Amino acid sequence: MKLRDLAGILPVEGTASADLEVTGISSDSRQVKPGVVFFALAGTKADGATYATDAAQRGAAAIVAGSTIAGLPVPVLAVDDPRLALALSAARYFGKQPETMVAVTGTSGKTSVAAFTRQIWEQAGYAAASIGTTGVVAPGRNEYGSLTTPDPVALHQLLKELADAGVTHASMEASSHGLDQRRLDGVKLAAGGFTNLGRDHMDYHPTVEDYHRAKLRLFDSLLPKGAPAVIFADDPWSAPTIQAAHAAGLDVLTVGRHGDFLKLKRVEHERHRQRAEVEAGGVLYEVDLPLAGDFQISNALVSAGLAISTGTPVAKALMALEKLKGAPGRLDLVGTTTNGAPVYVDYAHKPDALENVLASVRPFTTGRVIVVFGCGGDRDRGKRPIMGEIATRLADVVIVTDDNPRSEVPETIRAAILAAAPGAIEIGDRRRAIHEAVAMLHAGDTLIVAGKGHEEGQTIGTETLHFSDHEEVRAALRERAA
Ligand SMILES: CC(=O)N[C@H]1[C@@H](OP(=O)(O)OP(=O)(O)OC[C@H]2O[C@@H](n3ccc(=O)[nH]c3=O)[C@H](O)[C@@H]2O)O[C@H](CO)[C@@H](O)[C@@H]1O[C@H](C)C(=O)N[C@@H](C)C(=O)N[C@H](CCC(=O)O)C(=O)O
Numbered sequence: 026m027k028l029r030d031l032a033g034i035l036p037v038e039g040t041a042s043a044d045l046e047v048t049g050i051s052s053d054s055r056q057v058k059p060g061v062v063f064f065a066l067a068g069t070k071a072d073g074a075t076y077a078t079d080a081a082q083r084g085a086a087a088i089v090a091g092s093t094i095a096g097l098p099v100p101v102l103a104v105d106d107p108r109l110a111l112a113l114s115a116a117r118y119f120g121k122q123p124e125t126m127v128a129v130t131g132t133s134g135k136t137s138v139a140a141f142t143r144q145i146w147e148q149a150g151y152a153a154a155s156i157g158t159t160g161v162v163a164p165g166r167n168e169y170g171s172l173t174t175p176d177p178v179a180l181h182q183l184l185k186e187l188a189d190a191g192v193t194h195a196s197m198e199a200s201s202h203g204l205d206q207r208r209l210d211g212v213k214l215a216a217g218g219f220t221n222l223g224r225d226h227m228d229y230h231p232t233v234e235d236y237h238r239a240k241l242r243l244f245d246s247l248l249p250k251g252a253p254a255v256i257f258a259d260d261p262w263s264a265p266t267i268q269a270a271h272a273a274g275l276d277v278l279t280v281g282r283h284g285d286f287l288k289l290k291r292v293e294h295e296r297h298r299q300r301a302e303v304e305a306g307g308v309l310y311e312v313d314l315p316l317a318g319d320f321q322i323s324n325a326l327v328s329a330g331l332a333i334s335t336g337t338p339v340a341k342a343l344m345a346l347e348k349l350k351g352a353p354g355r356l357d358l359v360g361t362t363t364n365g366a367p368v369y370v371d372y373a374h375k376p377d378a379l380e381n382v383l384a385s386v387r388p389f390t391t392g393r394v395i396v397v398f399g400c401g402g403d404r405d406r407g408k409r410p411i412m413g414e415i416a417t418r419l420a421d422v423v424i425v426t427d428d429n430p431r432s433e434v435p436e437t438i439r440a441a442i443l444a445a446a447p448g449a450i451e452i453g454d455r456r457r458a459i460h461e462a463v464a465m466l467h468a469g470d471t472l473i474v475a476g477k478g479h480e481e482g483q484t485i486g487t488e489t490l491h492f493s494d495h496e497e498v499r500a501a502l503r504e505r506a507a
């Protein structure tokens with residue numbers, strides 16, 4: 026590709042540099058090779074403009090920045106929004122995406138909805154993929170990923186690979202960071218979904234309103250006019266989201282008890298499954314959802330809404346719900362003690378998620394609800410006492426442990442949780458916490474190991490050691506049975 030092929034995104038028309046050959050796109054000077062266009066982004070830790078010289082020395086074809094940078098031996102193209110320019114350039118450079126793409130946002134449920142939507146499409150016979158916190162799942166691919174919403178270059182490279190491999194349908198998670206940082210601005214979306222809004226990422230967003238505004242970019246900036254917006258209708262933040270989607274000229278399709286498109290008429294929860302009656306287009310459907318957790322009905326409805334609004338027949342989509350598999354580490358039943366007490370691993374690492382998961386298992390627990398959890402270091406400190414309070418209110422035994430302390434002192438994180446969790450047991454070592462919790466299970470009890478879900482590491486300082494809640498739970502169950 027020539028630099029001129031990025032015209033309309035970058036100010037290259039009529040310049041001598043328009044003829045330059047472009048061999049790649051990057052926002053990281055360390056990845057620059059000869060012919061790569063380097064985008065200097067102002068980040069949270071550094072300013073990419075500082076690395077423009079480094080990029081030029083490595084052979085960058087041109088530098089794109091928010092303002093001109095003097096004294097560089099390569100052309101500098103100034104744009105208003107370098108992150109937007111990066112996303113659009115990456116989309117054009119890679120040039121191919123699956124035909125039907127949807128994105129889902131919300132505080133909780135994104136990974137589940139992305140996975141469920143993929144599964145519904147698969148069952149309807151489409152070659153489908155999902156992209157998010159747990160990685161990429163596509164025909165013949167199942168890879169761990171590090172970000173919920175990959176950066177634009179990685180994302181568009183992936184979308185091209187998927188499209189080349191014949192994937193026609195893809196669902197992805199739109200995190201608030203991803204939306205705010207324009208990571209998805211080059212994706213051609215057919216529909217968008219919203220699950221709910223609660224407290225999250227208060228270290229990044231100054232207020233919850235700001236956080237909600239970032240989420241709303243999916244509806245008011247990214248989806249084309251007239252596109253379907255599938256919105257869960259039973260959340261306190263549903264109304265302002267519906268309003269924003271209407272104002273953006275979208276086709277608003279609500280789901281849930283207050284929904285019009287897919288109306289939840291009745292639901293009976295059982296421990297490992299739930300039976301729901303869903304009304305769609307005046308027809309009543311009985312759906313037997315093989316998943317634990319009240320919240321999974323909401324996720325299933327948003328997923329069905331996304332699949333239906335992009336062309337899957339209603340009956341097919343609703344029937345597909347009966348075969349859904351939960352996303353890894355989302356209220357995942359890892360095993361049961363010999364006296365019948367179930368142990369779940371769950372990714373609840375924020376207040377609303379913890380509240381939901383603990384409330385979900387209570388009706389089926391004749392004994393005690395036991396929870397093991399911690400809070401991540403270098404992340405929102407405000408959530409620590411809130412989660413301490415929720416655990417104390419909703420569980421009978423609370424064990425506070427470590428969850429990726431990163432650069433913080435683990436005791437300090439635990440102390441912040443414990444301050445609002447009187448009576449909680451403190452066991453910093455997560456392995457020991459899990460083993461002791463499993464050892465204390467009586468018949469009728471339920472254990473939830475929360476916060477890490479699918480994660481495969483424990484980050485202490487800058488080092489990530491292999492750690493898996495699933496493996497530890499299995500080991501503890503074996504030890505106990507022996
Ligand atoms: C806070 C945050 O979102 N950071 C993301 C952001 O980095 P940044 O722009 O702040 O980077 P920075 O370190 O300040 O550097 C600024 C620029 O200088 C460049 N640089 C830096 C050094 C150098 O030698 N040369 C160079 O060019 C960097 O590549 C960058 O472009 O943009 C990077 C590229 O897209 C991301 O990798 C990075 O994610 C970091 C690793 C991260 O941890 N992000 C988390 C918080 C995140 O995004 N999470 C969300 C939500 C998760 C969820 O709720 O599920 C997600 O979508 O995963």
Ligand SMILES: Nc1ncnc2c1ncn2[C@@H]1O[C@H](COP(=O)(O)OP(=O)(O)OP(=O)(O)O)[C@@H](O)[C@H]1O
Pocket residue numbers: 131132133134135136137138158173198220221320321323324352354355356371372373374377378379381382478
């Ligand atoms: N619809 C929902 N409402 C409330 N809580 C939910 C919902 N769906 C999932 N959860 C809880 O949130 C946890 C994370 O779910 P999931 O991974 O699907 O959400 P997410 O939005 O992708 O989260 P993250 O942003 O952390 O990746 C689950 O393990 C469960 O505890």
Ligand SMILES: N[C@H](CCC[C@H](N)C(=O)O)C(=O)O
Pocket residue numbers: 374400401402404428429476477480
């Ligand atoms: N076990 C986790 C979950 C983190 C989830 C991620 N979305 C983030 O906030 O970075 C932690 O706090 O380390």
Ligand SMILES: [Mg+2]
Pocket residue numbers: 135136157158159173198
């Ligand atoms: Mg996720």
